[in-house]
């Protein structure tokens with residue numbers, strides 16, 4: 001189903017695009033706007049971004065597929081992105097992943113049947129100084145332990 005940007009979003013994009021020498025260079029912020037507005041980057045969202053930016057949907061797809069921060073599948077209400085890069089790995093991210101996989105019965109890339117949680121290991125979230133860390137939607141959770149991870153899941157389940 002085709003999707004269209006709200007007028008306010010188009011205005012926001014025009015302000016952003018004015019900072020770039022060519023409109024196409026604003027493709028990454030356009031994808032952020034699409035993710036914010038539509039919740040994820042579907043094929044239809046890619047077409048809308050292509051129209052907005054002035055390039056082909058294939059060019060949008062090439063960029064969107066490269067970056068893990070753009071969701072190419074509809075995420076759960078709470079999208080758990082666990083960093084698995086070196087600082088977090090050395091500080092216990094494997095333990096955090098095990099808690100998620102066991103407690104929510106999820107494998108990487110999966111969503112719970114009720115649509116509440118989705119889970120994806122990702123590369124460095126730039127929170128290395130407080131490893132291990134994880135992003136839940138737009139919020140960071142740092143210095144995680146197996147216990148704090150279990151507690152967080154329980155808190156999110158109640159919301």
Ligand code: FES
Nearest residue numbers: 083088125127128
């Ligand atoms: S290594 Fe995990 S946030 Fe950088």
